Amino acid sequence: MRLSVLDQSMVVEGRDAGEAIRDTVALANAADAYGYHRFWVSEHHNAPGLAGTAPEVLAAAIAMSTRRIRVGTGAVLLPHYAPLKVAEAAGVLSALAPGRIDLGLARGPGADRQTAYALRPAMLDDPLNALGGPAFDESIADVLGFLGIRPFEEGHPFEGIAASRAAVPPPDIWVLGSTAASGRVAGRLGLPYVFAHFFHDGVGADAAIAAYRAAWSGEGRPYLAVAAFALAAPTRLDVHRHLLPYARWRAAGGRGAILPCANSGKPVGDGDAAELARWRTTLIHGTGEGVAADLTALARRYDADEMMIACPTAGLADRRRSLGLIAEAVGLATARSRFSQDTMEFVE
Template sequence: MKLSVLDQSVACAGRDEGDALRDTVALARHCEALGYERFWVSEHHGMPTIVGSAPEIVMAAIAARTHRIRIGSAGVMLPHYAALKVAEQFRVLDALAPGRIDLGVGRAPGSDMRTAMALNPGAAHAADGFPQQVVDLQAWTRGQRHQGIWAHPRPPVGATPAQAPELWILGSSNYGAQLAAHLGLPYAFAYFFMDGQGCEEALDLYRRLYQPSERHPTPQPTICVWALAADTADEARHHALSRDRWRLDRQRGLLGPLRTPASIVEQGFTDDELPAVAATQAKAFVGTAAEVGARLRALAGALDLHELVVNTWAHAPAVRRQSYALLAREFALTP
């Protein structure tokens, strides 16, 4: 089975936000050396926790420092932008890293609506045009001259340079699964968003409705799972406390940098918080590499998947690097 990585450039308490972006680039080099298939970066806006707001720039930095691993966006929030400009950006990236670029796109704003309006004044209805944007993007990334959303007889335009990144649809609902199936595109389900809720139905729809395309004659599904491995289960659970605390705070609208596990142990959880923490921990892929590996294999088997994307949050960069190293060894990845 192939393993890939999604990194979100998470801000950590006590560290500069720029450190999160520099650590993303360093982690990409580390994961390439370990044998991971892809390294994807996300797009969020106006969010104190996740500072990766421009995946195409981070991807360029990664491309300059790696040689083999595929590099992708997970994803570009397409309703913020003109499809032609996105096609041009990613064709440039594919020229810089030939055959290694994944263009993952999503419909969600990746922000609150005020921030979305600042990015695109027409954001209130921009998502309605997402299917047509993907059609346009598909044509331009393939190198076709295409009219886009304009009515005939406006002359068609093309995107340069002459490169062809691989287009993916990302989602956490049936909507994206059906669109990917209709257009014959690879599809990635964000399992970690809702602890897998709706995943089976979305993947089933994607496979049943899939319309083969020239580049992708068969369905190509994957999912992104949050996981953390350490030398001992207790150590893994300790480091996972940073995310446990963040998830609780997010439900109350309190967003900030990831806190140290030591500070969370010192503060503790209230009696009212403990049931939610227990529910999160019961569903988390946290433990030794053997324990996490067994759960990942079981999930991949149940969903008939041959590749999983792993997302790992931890306050210390060394903890994340160790987690990915342990999983690479567990799954016998080779560079």
């Protein structure tokens, strides 16, 4: 099982969006050192709690500061943009880090209706595009064509248009989603698929994954990754310290809310126990060994080739520690003996 990271550039209580972006780059460097396979960044708009609005820009910064790890967008929200421009940005990324770039594409708005209209007014006049219908398939096919991965047929209106002429491998193209519709799109196009388990806490996973495999038209077998919320800490007490801020964050609206700090000093209220009971099952949490076991079990349940971790906890140090503990438990850094919580590095 491959293990990767999806980071949403969460804004933490007491810090600003700029710091969140820089923390994402720092976390990517840690993931690179710890042995994770890929590191993706998300796209959201007008969301106070999520700073990543331009994943292709952030991915470029990460690609230039890391050495080995694959870097990608998780995902570019394709209905907002012209496929040629998306392909051109991906071509630039591939030139910066040849053989290390993933272009994840999704159909969701990543924004409220007003913001989606501001991004691309015509999108709301095109319901097929807005809802991820046939136009979404066609847009992905255009991206593939512009990148030369699946060249346009003779006579196609876009024949002869190239997004990049750099002599480097094109990016790997993925579809990310949480519904059967997105699974079918990925299957029809023969592309790898990431099921966003954390979107709705796994609801709809069986249907989406079954639709993906049933629609598969590519060569070989379909490739599935599952992205889930996961958090590891050294002790059960440390884990519990992060659960209440997570529960408060989910209760406040999740992706659009500021992530509370674990040491904010906010008193525990009467409703906190109920929120903990409600939300703790939506987060894979525990010591490194416990989280590794749960991730492995989830991968087996869906017969997934890869697991992606999104870590919803405040503070770069806690996120780095979480990734390090999981990496050690899974055995990503087999040449190193143990993870040091003091230096946040693997040591002999």
